Amino acid sequence: MIRFLHQQREVALENVRADTSVLDYLREYRGLTGTKEGCASGDCGACTVVVAKAAESGLEYTPINACIAPLGSLHGTELISVEDLRDGDNWHPVQKAMIECHASQCGFCTPGFVMSLFALYHATTDVDAVVDREEILEALGGNLCRCTGYRPIIDAAEQALAENAKDQFSRRAQATLDQLRALQDTESETAALETEHGHYYRPRDAAHVASLLAEHPDARLVAGGTDLFLESTQALTPLAVLIDIAAVPGLHAVKVGKDELSFGAAVTHRAAQDAVLKDYPELQELIQRFGSLQIRSQGTIAGNIANASPIGDWPPVFLALGGSIELHSKSGIREISIDDFFLDYRKTLREPGEFIATAKLPRRQARIFLRAYKISKRFEDDISSVCAVFALEVDKDRIVSAKAAFGGMAAIPKRGKAVESALTGINLLTDNIEAAIAAVSIDFQPITDARASADYRLIVAQRLLERLQQEYRGDTATRVHGESELIARVSSHA
Ligand SMILES: Cc1cc2nc3c(=O)[nH]c(=O)nc-3n(C[C@H](O)[C@H](O)[C@H](O)COP(=O)(O)OP(=O)(O)OC[C@H]3O[C@@H](n4cnc5c(N)ncnc54)[C@H](O)[C@@H]3O)c2cc1C
Ligand code: FES
Numbered sequence: 001m002i003r004f005l006h007q008q009r010e011v012a013l014e015n016v017r018a019d020t021s022v023l024d025y026l027r028e029y030r031g032l033t034g035t036k037e038g039c040a041s042g043d044c045g046a047c048t049v050v051v052a053k054a055a056e057s058g059l060e061y062t063p064i065n066a067c068i069a070p071l072g073s074l075h076g077t078e079l080i081s082v083e084d085l086r087d088g089d090n091w092h093p094v095q096k097a098m099i100e101c102h103a104s105q106c107g108f109c110t111p112g113f114v115m116s117l118f119a120l121y122h123a124t125t126d127v128d129a130v131v132d133r134e135e136i137l138e139a140l141g142g143n144l145c146r147c148t149g150y151r152p153i154i155d156a157a158e159q160a161l162a163e164n165a166k167d168q169f170s171r172r173a174q175a176t177l178d179q180l181r182a183l184q185d186t187e188s189e190t191a192a193l194e195t196e197h198g199h200y201y202r203p204r205d206a207a208h209v210a211s212l213l214a215e216h217p218d219a220r221l222v223a224g225g226t227d228l229f230l231e232s233t234q235a236l237t238p239l240a241v242l243i244d245i246a247a248v249p250g251l252h253a254v255k256v257g258k259d260e261l262s263f264g265a266a267v268t269h270r271a272a273q274d275a276v277l278k279d280y281p282e283l284q285e286l287i288q289r290f291g292s293l294q295i296r297s298q299g300t301i302a303g304n305i306a307n308a309s310p311i312g313d314w315p316p317v318f319l320a321l322g323g324s325i326e327l328h329s330k331s332g333i334r335e336i337s338i339d340d341f342f343l344d345y346r347k348t349l350r351e352p353g354e355f356i357a358t359a360k361l362p363r364r365q366a367r368i369f370l371r372a373y374k375i376s377k378r379f380e381d382d383i384s385s386v387c388a389v390f391a392l393e394v395d396k397d398r399i400v401s402a403k404a405a406f407g408g409m410a411a412i413p414k415r416g417k418a419v420e421s422a423l424t425g426i427n428l429l430t431d432n433i434e435a436a437i438a439a440v441s442i443d444f445q446p447i448t449d450a451r452a453s454a455d456y457r458l459i460v461a462q463r464l465l466e467r468l469q470q471e472y473r474g475d476t477a478t479r480v481h482g483e484s485e486l487i488a489r490v491s492s493h494a
């Protein structure tokens with residue numbers, strides 16, 4: 001059985017299909033049709049709802065895409081949808097501002113925008129905190145509007161956030177926290193959802209995940225569901241037996257050790273961000289452009305690696321920085337270098353019965369020059385056409401060793417060994433980089449698909465090497481964060 005709060009009441013569910021999404025629950029089971037279905041693939045944000053969780057510091061409000069969020073993941077949380085915001089006769093401040101700023105026309109996208117703004121409204125517990133425009137843009141990056149235009153929506157955000165008064169959710173925060181903590185203690189060891197078609201399991205520790213995987217060879221692991229649930233919503237493939245790895249409290253740990261950063265399998269991109277950026281501030285743009293805030297709040301690093309997509313953004317980072325993963329199963333634990341993990345298109349070294357329990361990155365090495373580039377059609381919420389991550393060990397401007405990892409260039413995320421050897425020995429200030437540029441076509445013969453042509457991919461990867469050298473030399477390059485700011489932050493952490 002799963003239990004969660006919704007509309008100030010405890011909801012207990014048991015006899016529901018494992019692959020039911022939060023959106024299906026709201027619209028089909030509850031008839032709450034305020035939350036819209038646009039794309040059913042996490043891209044448009046029309047289905048955005050907010051999930052409140054009990055954290056040590058208080059309630060944490062997280063925006064998620066209900067269309068690809070498993071219903072079973074709601075256990076122990078409060079589900080908040082657009083119907084819940086009105087306080088008696090009064091609109092919520094974000095709704096009021098949307099009306100007053102004329103930020104809605106057909107209205108289809110509006111509930112999603114309202115919920116993203118509601119999450120931002122609660123992003124800080126400090127009523128005096130000022131939310132800047134960048135944060136507003138980040139909060140709205142996963143919401144599409146086809147008719148109003150974004151300016152009035154941003155105006156509405158600024159108006160609502162300037163108010164920053166306590167809303168009904170803040171007023172009853174302590175009571176909600178107490179209820180959620182009590183609910184978390186009701187986690188059952190058996191299947192959380194169960195029908196004649198299958199089960200949704202919420203194991204409590206890694207050993208339990210391993211034993212469930214051994215007992216149910218056909219089960220699918222689910223963490224955020226941001227890849228997996230597309231199989232259900234887009235390909236209409238039933239997901240009969242699911243094991244929710246994010247239910248394991250111990251797998252939410254981010255550990256900053258002397259030699260490595262380690263991320264449990266349930267650590268979302270958003271939860272990993274601070275630790276990663278402290279050591280590797282150069283990854284800011286890549287992380288900021290990973291999906292949307294909804295996706296970053298839901299999806300995990302381990303899920304991204306396990307999914308083994310050739311266009312995933314974390315694998316090139318792990319390949320260039322020398323990351324590793326820990327695979328657990330009933331037969332034990334093995335740690336393998338990410339270099340050995342990807343075998344062929346969507347094929348990995350992971351054996352049946354194994355799961356990624358931890359993903360690890362080494363702590364920052366001195367003298368490393370790091371750059372990560374994501375090339376995609378849209379700036380926000382888009383998959384890479386090409387992703388390139390370069391980690392160069394440099395001594396007196398000469399490259400002592402090089403790692404160059406690419407996504408979108410082959411059937412798997414892959415290092416360019418010919419590029420790396422051509423880079424090694426180059427003086428970045430005085431030598432040219434032509435041999436490394438030529439080596440790209442030795443390492444890669446990319447394909448043409450809906451995102452980009454083979455030629456485009458090749459040329460882009462080559463030009464990124466040129467950009468790498470330009471940035472080392474301090475030449476100007478177009479970036480979200482100016483190069484000087486980037487370098488200042490890099491050197492303060494090196
Ligand atoms: C709108 C949208 C935008 C996106 N943008 C990006 C982007 O910019 N860059 C990018 O790289 N990706 C992107 N993605 C893809 C996706 O969000 C990521 O790959 C995400 O990290 C997957 O993590 P998850 O926890 O949601 O995985 P899930 O969907 O839960 O699982 C993915 C797969 O891995 C398996 N799995 C999950 N956890 C484990 C584990 N611990 N051990 C073994 N197997 C496991 C599952 O069974 C499943 O097959 C996007 C997706 C959407 C819908
Ligand atoms: S319906 Fe488009 S993101 Fe969910």
Ligand code: FES
Binds near residue numbers: 104107146
């Ligand atoms: S108001 Fe019509 S899509 Fe936004």
